[in-house]
Amino acid sequence: MSTSPSETPAARLTVTVGPVAHGGHCVARHDGRVIFVRHAIPGETVEIALTEHDADAKFWRADVTRVLEPQATRVEHFWPEADALRAAARGAVPVGGAEFGHISRPGQLALKTSVVREQLERLGGLSAGAIDAVFGGVEDVDAPGTPEQQAGLGWRTRVAFAVTPGGKLGMHAHRSHDVLAIREMPLAVPAVNALRLWELDFTGIERVEVAAPANGSAALVLLSTREGLSEKAAGHAVTRVSRALAGREEPPSVARLNPENGGITIASGRGWVRETTADHEFRVTGDGFWQIHRKAPQVLTDAALGFLLAGGHLDDGASVADLYAGAGLFTAPLADAVGPEGSVLSVEGSPGTSRDARKNLHAATQVEIVQGRVERILGAPARQARSAAGQRRHFDAVVLDPPRAGAGKAVVKALVASSPSAIAYVSCDPAAFGRDVQYFANAGWRLKKLRAFDLYPHTHHVETVALLVPAGAGGVVLGR
Incomplete structure (x- = not known):
């Protein structure tokens, strides 16, 4: 020893x-x-x-x-x-x-595939054969052989930086409070590096967040000031950065973020960015959630709605839900799919992001936007009294896109009680997804289809999109 x-x-x-x-x-x-x-x-x-x-x-x-x-x-x-x-x-x-x-791009895909499989076996209770029946491995989102695919760089539209004690742009070491100065961020889209933030003095600033939409519209820089700083000193710090960035060729908007309530104070420009997909435009305020990879919004929308459309779950007039809906990425195409005679319940916990959804979907009369906890909303009576008062909401289909921790047992229970015919589950964490698969299995549901996408090249993260259905509707059988 x-x-x-x-x-x-x-x-x-x-x-x-x-x-x-x-x-x-x-x-x-x-x-x-x-x-x-x-x-x-x-x-x-x-x-x-x-x-x-x-x-x-x-x-x-x-x-x-x-x-x-x-x-x-x-x-x-x-x-x-x-x-x-x-x-x-x-x-x-x-x-x-x-x-x-340090791993080749094909090597990264192979390792991420192994992780997804291992989590589904260990936490989801699926046999190797059952996984083989629904999952073909992690997919690259860039065209084979292209420089983008081979390099895996320039994909992050959102980046959060720390600040060194000397006021320089930096990032944390893994599992550490130490901040190391940097002079580039190769994973970020070019618009982020074009700001040359490493040249600025961030004294008095604790955190710098940048949102640079893939559509090329104006970027937003959010500044969180150091705790304990006087209001006057904090104001000076934000103004100094804002003035420095005003001299850039394409100056971004600059705002101060209040981390306690998510509120923002605009220093220059506006406090939101304009994001787009093939068919829709979205306003995303402050640090509101939006998919990070430049292609992720379209890739995930196509995969999730593709599952539901192929199964006939999004007919005209259908009643559907978008849970953990954010600014409306999935809500908007769901509204298109079910038409004006259908209904879409959009649930988001963040007040600011829910306000964005209201602005983005104000013209879609078939959409009901509710801010609150998903498990509480699912147990509430329907807005329109189509049945006896107090009856649980019923959905024909659901898009479920929870945070990294997953949906959890309470949400799964409430969701199953709403009796949808299918759920498109979007997950950014294989372990949380595996646990939720087991909760669904315990409730009599099965995994029918699964795709995974490498939307985080050069990191260990992977995004999955699954189709879950009641046991009677088919799907893989649990057990080893």
Whole structure:
């Protein structure tokens, strides 16, 4: 038994890397101890530096510092500040946000496919054969062979930055409060880097958020000031940044964000951005939710509504729901699909984002927009008394797009009680999706179709779109 690495803060070990796991790391073992290793590839032999290694911890965490036996899918990291190997060589740590940047694009897709399958088996209770019947692997959203597909860069339309103690633009190291200065963000769309934010003085600012729509319309920079700063000093900090950005070739709007209530104070321009899909335009205020990848809104809309349309669940006059609806990305095409004789219930918890939805869909009379908790709204009486008072809402179909934590048992229970014929479930977290699949299974529902998209290249994140149906309507059978 070796000496416990917890006795030396910079402890180094040599390990052979095991399978990829959900969360952006691989699993390795040393003297019986599980170590979650970032910046590795399954099958490699690597030297690691332990980053979390308390003697009584169930597992440790580590970063790769040197590769002794690489895998064929290893490539040079595209971003020096995020490269663990180059960071280790200079005695530093990498910034987070590009933890798969050392893996070839095909290699990333293969690892993400493995993660989706593992979560469905372990948490969703599906057999390998059942998964094979509905899932063909994670898909790239860019055309095969194109520079965009091969590079996987320039896709983020929304980026959040931290600020160093010296007022420079930065990003956090993984699981750390340390902020490291940066001078580029290769994953961001060109409009973000064109702002050259790393040239500015952000003294007094805690957080910088940028929204740069893929349609090329004006960007928005949101500034959160440091806690404890006087109102006068905070105002000066925001004004200084706003004036500096006014000199850019295409100046963005600038606003101050109140993180406590989501309210914004406009310093220049406007407090919202204009987002578009093939058929609709959306106003998204402040830090309101919108899909990050430049192609994600259209890809996810096509997949989710494609499932429902192919199954005949969106006929004219149908009653449908869009849950966790945001600014109306799915609500708008749902309204088109069911026509003026149908009805669409759009539920969003954020007051500001719900207000955006009202503006975006004010002309769609078949849409009812409700702000509140999904499980509470689902149990409320219908707005129009088409049946006895107090009766639960009934839907022909539902689009469910919950936050990263998933829908959860209470929402699944309330949703099943509304008796839809099908649910298109959009998820950004395979573990949360796997748990919810099991909740649906316990309620007598089955997974009928599943697609997954690599909408977060060079990171461990993956987006899935599933079609869930009552057991009697078919779908894969649980069990091993």
